[in-house]
Amino acid sequence: MSIIGVGIDVAEIARFAASLERTPGMAQRLFLDSELLLPSGERRGPASLAARFAAKEALAKALGAPAGLHWTDAEVYVEDSGQPRLKVTGTVAARAAELGVRSWHVSLSHDAGVASAVVVAEG
Numbered sequence: 001m002s003i004i005g006v007g008i009d010v011a012e013i014a015r016f017a018a019s020l021e022r023t024p025g026m027a028q029r030l031f032l033d034s035e036l037l038l039p040s041g042e043r044r045g046p047a048s049l050a051a052r053f054a055a056k057e058a059l060a061k062a063l064g065a066p067a068g069l070h071w072t073d074a075e076v077y078v079e080d081s082g083q084p085r086l087k088v089t090g091t092v093a094a095r096a097a098e099l100g101v102r103s104w105h106v107s108l109s110h111d112a113g114v115a116s117a118v119v120v121a122e123g
C-alpha cells in the first residue's frame with residue numbers, strides 16, 4: 001500500500017447552490033443522477049451536493065489536476081453505513097491507472113456555510 005495522491009477542497013454552500021440554480025445544465029454536467037437524487041427520489045440538499053462537488057475537485061487535485069477529466073467520470077456513492085465512497089470511470093479511471101491508483105478514500109463535511117472534502121488515492 002502506498003499513498004499516490006491527496007486532495008482537499010472547500011465550497012461555499014450558498015454560492016454553489018446559487019450557481020446550480022442559475023446555470024442551466026450545470027447539475028447534469030457535474031453530477032450523475034445517483035448523486036443528485038436521494039434513494040427516496042427527492043433531490044439531495046445543497047450542502048451534500050456542495051460536498052460532492054468538493055470531493056470531485058479534491059479527487060482532481062489528488063491526480064495532479066490534469067486537463068480533460070470529466071466530472072461525471074467520478075461518482076460519490078454511499079455505503080449502507082452512510083460512509084461515502086468514490087467510484088471512477090472513463091477519463092478519471094484512465095488517469096488513475098496511469099498513476100497506479102488502486103483504491104480511493106473520501107471524507108465529506110459541511111457546516112457553518114461551507115462544504116469540504118478530502119480524498120486520498122492509494123496505490
Ligand SMILES: CC(C)(COP(=O)(O)OP(=O)(O)OC[C@H]1O[C@@H](n2cnc3c(N)ncnc32)[C@H](O)[C@@H]1OP(=O)(O)O)[C@@H](O)C(=O)NCCC(=O)NCCS
Binds near residue numbers: 010056062066074092
Ligand atoms: C487546479 C484546481 C483543482 C484548483 O482548484 P480551485 O478550486 O480553483 O482552487 P483551490 O483554492 O481549491 O485550490 C488551489 C490550490 O490547488 C493546488 N493546485 C494547483 N494546481 C494543482 C495541480 N495540478 N494538482 C494538485 N493541486 C493543484 C494549489 O496548491 C493551489 O493552491 P496555491 O495556489 O496556494 O498553491 C482546479 O482549477 C481544477 O483544475 N479543477 C479540476 C476540475 C476537474 O478536473 N474536474 C473533474 C474532476 S472529476
